[in-house]
Amino acid sequence: MSDLKRIGIVGTGLIGKGIAVEVDRQANMILESVLTRRDLGTMEDHPFPDRLTNSVEAFIEACDLIVECSGDVIYGTEVIARAVEAAIPVVTMNAELQVTTGSYFAKKGFITEAEGDQPGCLAALHENMIDMGFEPLVYGNIKGFMKLDPTREDMTYWSNRNGVRLDMTTSFTDGTKVQIEQALVANGLQAGIAVDGLLAPYAEDLNEAGALLAEEADRLGHPISDFVLAPKGPPGVFITGKHDERQQKTLRYLKMGEGPYYTVLQNHHLCHLEVVKTIKRVINGGGVLLNNGLKPQVGVGAVAKHTLYPGERIDKGVGSFQVRGKAVKLADYHDHVPIGLLVDAVMKRQVDPGEMVTFADVELPESLALSAWLETIEMVHMPI
Structure with a gap:
């Protein structure tokens, strides 16, 4: 992988901007493209506005390695799928995505979490x-x-x-x-x-x-x-x-x-400043630092903070005022909904405070992330 030089970044938040600056400072890599869903006309504050794109296709075509740090499980999964199809290595700073769909990608291509988080x-x-x-x-x-x-x-x-x-x-x-x-x-x-x-x-x-x-x-x-x-x-x-x-x-x-x-x-973790170490690791053939494994044993369910009623909408579970995440042993919670999948979800049944949301309780929109999770959990519970 020594010829990997063109780096793409998915995400334009605080961390994404910081990673972009650090990548641009490196002698052995080029910040080629930054993928965002925001209106490009409103992105004057980005350090590299000329490298921004809304096109996933153009982004994938331009890059030799991508760093996914969007903080979005559903969208990030779609982008990574395109990268894996193109045999492009993926470095993430997106633990939410890793514990939801990371195992699905680990068996299909190269995906690793970065140092920093x-x-x-x-x-x-x-x-x-x-x-x-x-x-x-x-x-x-x-x-x-x-x-x-x-x-x-x-x-x-x-x-x-x-x-x-x-x-x-x-x-x-x-x-x-x-x-x-x-x-x-x-x-x-x-x-x-x-x-x-x-x-x-x-x-x-x-x-x-x-x-x-x-x-x-x-x-x-x-x-x-x-x-x-x-x-x-x-x-x-x-x-x-x-x-x-x-x-x-x-x-x-x-x-x-x-x-x-x-x-x-x-005694520290320096987030975006350390990501370049993992990029260099991959470029130099160092292999995976960390991913969610091929057969994970731990997931993160969604626990209700207050009573969730039928018809109630959960726009995004991670960071909401409706649910919080709880690490659980997958062997004991076959039907829990990963908190990362609770996006544009609608409750079908009442869930009381402290209870965990299950697939029977909620209606989820179709997505690659949902399909990837169902495939992963089926593999987890498959007899050895």
Whole structure:
């Protein structure tokens, strides 16, 4: 893949613009095209207005590799399908898409999540930990604040203050985003989850919280993906694991503690600034960093925040004030609707607060994303 140079970006939000600037700075790649659904006449604030297009066909034809960061599961799935048909590698910063349709694409073409967001950063840290001889037990995300049912007024204030879309701000706050991210990590790194909705211990000390989660992973007999609620913690990720007992004294000298559990912290994730590392990885033949796997074990369902009534419309589940995401074991929830598919959906039956939306409860429009999910879930439940 050493001849890959022409880079295309799907998405023109805050992250998409940042990635565009960084790609344009690189000596070994060209920002060839940026795909958007917005009116091009209103895009004067984009750093490269001359590279914008509304044409999926022209975009695919112009690019050797695409970066999908639209934040839209339905639309992103359609674009990636075109890229895969054209044998174009796909780098995503779209965990919502990965846990919904990523497995469908993983068996058809090249798709990888990028470094920058927490899942990609955990995957890169995992590679580093393995190289150093650690046995990872906990793939941990760090969340500073969470409110399961935030008000529209509060979310509008923070959305405007941070320059981030309202739905994104809400999904960060109500825990949907972290549930999605850790589901992707579980599937991509052959881990699992300890409980539906994750354990999410409160953490004054990350080493103590990591050890607590590692004890649970040991009890379960497999690594787990989870997060800690740490108001004073850094905006990063961590992995807690074991090491060869012969290294105990040296690790103690290196300030890693007494063991048997050791936590390695990456105290940042720099989103768009790190994506170019994954692009270079793919260009240089480095392979997949992280995707949702061919046979995922964890999904993200939609839990009602308030009573959902027949006829009620859900424009978009992720980041809504109607539902929030919850990581679940797919073996236990055959009929749940992935929150990423709740787009232009209409309720058929009443769902009470705290209950999970199932396919019997809602009418979904036909889409490639829906077909891809149904194919994936059928494969998941197929006997080995």
